[in-house]
Amino acid sequence: MASSETTSLTESRKAASVAVKRKTRWQPLLRSVVFNSVLLLGAFLSAFPFYWMFVLSTQSTQQIFSWPPQFMPGGNLVANYENMFTIIPFWRNFANSAFVAITHTTLSLLFCSMGGYAFAMYRFPGRNWLFGLMLATMMIPWMAGIVPWFILISKWLHWINRYEALVFPGAASAFGIFWMRQYIQESIPHELLDAARIDGCHEFSIFFRIVAPLLMPAFAALGIMIFIGSWNGFLGPLLVMQEKTMYTLPVALSLLRQDPRRGFDAGVLMLGTALATLPMLIVFLMATRRFMAGLTIGAVKG
Numbered sequence: 001m002a003s004s005e006t007t008s009l010t011e012s013r014k015a016a017s018v019a020v021k022r023k024t025r026w027q028p029l030l031r032s033v034v035f036n037s038v039l040l041l042g043a044f045l046s047a048f049p050f051y052w053m054f055v056l057s058t059q060s061t062q063q064i065f066s067w068p069p070q071f072m073p074g075g076n077l078v079a080n081y082e083n084m085f086t087i088i089p090f091w092r093n094f095a096n097s098a099f100v101a102i103t104h105t106t107l108s109l110l111f112c113s114m115g116g117y118a119f120a121m122y123r124f125p126g127r128n129w130l131f132g133l134m135l136a137t138m139m140i141p142w143m144a145g146i147v148p149w150f151i152l153i154s155k156w157l158h159w160i161n162r163y164e165a166l167v168f169p170g171a172a173s174a175f176g177i178f179w180m181r182q183y184i185q186e187s188i189p190h191e192l193l194d195a196a197r198i199d200g201c202h203e204f205s206i207f208f209r210i211v212a213p214l215l216m217p218a219f220a221a222l223g224i225m226i227f228i229g230s231w232n233g234f235l236g237p238l239l240v241m242q243e244k245t246m247y248t249l250p251v252a253l254s255l256l257r258q259d260p261r262r263g264f265d266a267g268v269l270m271l272g273t274a275l276a277t278l279p280m281l282i283v284f285l286m287a288t289r290r291f292m293a294g295l296t297i298g299a300v301k302g
Contacts, residue, residue, distance in 0.1 A: 050277070057271035064266045080271040084256065090272065092245050093252035098279065100166045100237075100248060101230040108226045109219050111172035116180025117207055121193060131181075134174045150239055165240040166233070166248070176222055183218040184211070220287040228280055249276045 052071075056064050059074035084090055119131050149169065159165035188211060196206045234250040241247050244255075253276060256269045 050281070053270060053277065054274050057267065057274040059267055059270075061264070061266045064270070076267055077271070080265075080267040083265060084268045084272055087268070088247070088252045088255050088272075089245055090252065090275070093247050093249050094275070096163075096246060097231055097249040097276075100163060100233075101227050101279075103163070103167045104171060104230045105223050105227045107167065107171040108173065108176055109223055112176030112222065113180045113212065113215055113219070114207065115172060115177040116182075116184055117211060119177065119181045120184040121188075121190065135178060138174045138178075146235070146239075153240055160240055161242050161246050162240075166230075166236055169236075173226075176226065179222050180215070180218055183215065188214055224284055224287055227283055231276075231280060 055071065055073050057080060058077040059070065060076045060079070063070055063074055063076070119127065153159045153165045153169070157164070192210065193206055196210055201209070232250060233248065234254075237248040237251045238254075241251065244252070247255075249272075253269070253272045256272055257264060
């Protein structure tokens with residue numbers, strides 16, 4: 001009697017152990033399936049607006065506002081392309097935006113990295129006070145200084161209808177200097193610079209040959225933000241550019257909404273918007289790995 005009870009108890013324990021093992025084995029797989037499903041759903045929700053925008057750029061206004069909506073590309077792409085060129089010189093505006101964004105981003109990365117390097121690695125009187133004053137300027141909205149900015153550009157510098165008005169102002173931003181200072185403090189040791197000085201490197205050589213190559217993740221992250229901000233800039237180009245051939249893309253695209261000859265053409269507007277979005281997507285995809293590294297620097301110590 002006792003032996004049968006012992007056998008039964010042993011078998012029940014074995015069955016419970018097998019059930020626990022099966023449950024333990026399936027739990028990681030179930031978590032992985034749920035996690036990947038959520039990621040796929042998020043990726044779909046993020047990518048669908050871009051797909052939808054490119055689909056709408058191939059349709060006419062009637063097709064765009066029809067119900068139910070058409071989720072496949074239409075056959076109006078060439079007509080939209082031709083109509084767009086009757087309203088704006090698109091590729092000239094595209095070149096204006098590319099030149100302004102690339103030049104402004106390049107200068108910003110140079111000046112902000114040099115400023116951040118100075119604040120991070122040099123000890124000079126009033127450094128903390130000057131850095132705090134620079135950060136305080138970030139609390140002043142840009143719109144509050146739009147009138148003095150326009151007076152400076154138009155009356156003093158005479159940069160109306162010139163690229164300089166969009167390239168040089170803001171090339172050394174407080175946020176960019178702060179960003180580079182924080183990255184340099186976290187990732188570049190003072191001992192590395194001291195060793196370079198002992199070897200006879202002067203300060204500019206230390207910065208451009210030693211420090212700058214180590215700043216690639218910070219350059220990528222900050223460069224993407226500056227490039228997108230410059231590419232999407234609207235108010236500044238609207239105020240200083242007075243000819244269609246000098247407009248940047250955001251200003252030129254606003255003309256597609258108010259063509260007096262054709263009226264509102266949604267297909268043309270979506271085509272221009274889709275083409276204007278492509279460079280930002282390309283830049284982000286090219287630098288996305290370094291962008292994430294630049295965002296996470298300093299999050300983990302050691």
